[in-house]
Amino acid sequence: MHIKFLLLRLFFTRKAATRNKIMLRIGAHFIKRGAGVTVGQAIPFKAMKHTKARTMFIDNLYYNFKTNTVTHTMSKNPVEGFTPKRKKTFSI
Template identity: 40%
Template sequence: MTLVRIILNLMISRAPLNQYYLNIGSHLLKKGAGFKVGQVVKEKHLRENIYRVSVITGLFYNFQEYKVTHTADKRIMKVDEKNR
């Protein structure tokens, strides 16, 4: 959802000011993180149509050090050439 739609929905529902701050802040954090949960970060070709991938499973925000960290899970994926 874009920031304009978030603000319009808050205005229509007559949300309190702290709800504005929470929604706008969470939107900006998601945009500034650079990653999304479920995004493939690395891939390594093992065999024909089989890859080992690292998938983001969690994002963590450290407000004292101004850092965004993530956890990744390694998985094996089989990919068809027509779907790639």
């Protein structure tokens, strides 16, 4: 969906929405389209000091209007409700 149609739909279908709510909806739209990751996704992460890779989880995604970028934060612990459960694998 093009941004023009998104803006028109937001302005005309929701007349009671304030400017902040409209900006939040636009930011959510950009996060869904622009981010290559989702909240709770496991990502292998290797720091320079550590020898083995560590699994980090996407904790928060937000859209920054000033820099026009999608930013994220990472955590060491899985996010409850968003991280899918790991499948058990058996080796023979």
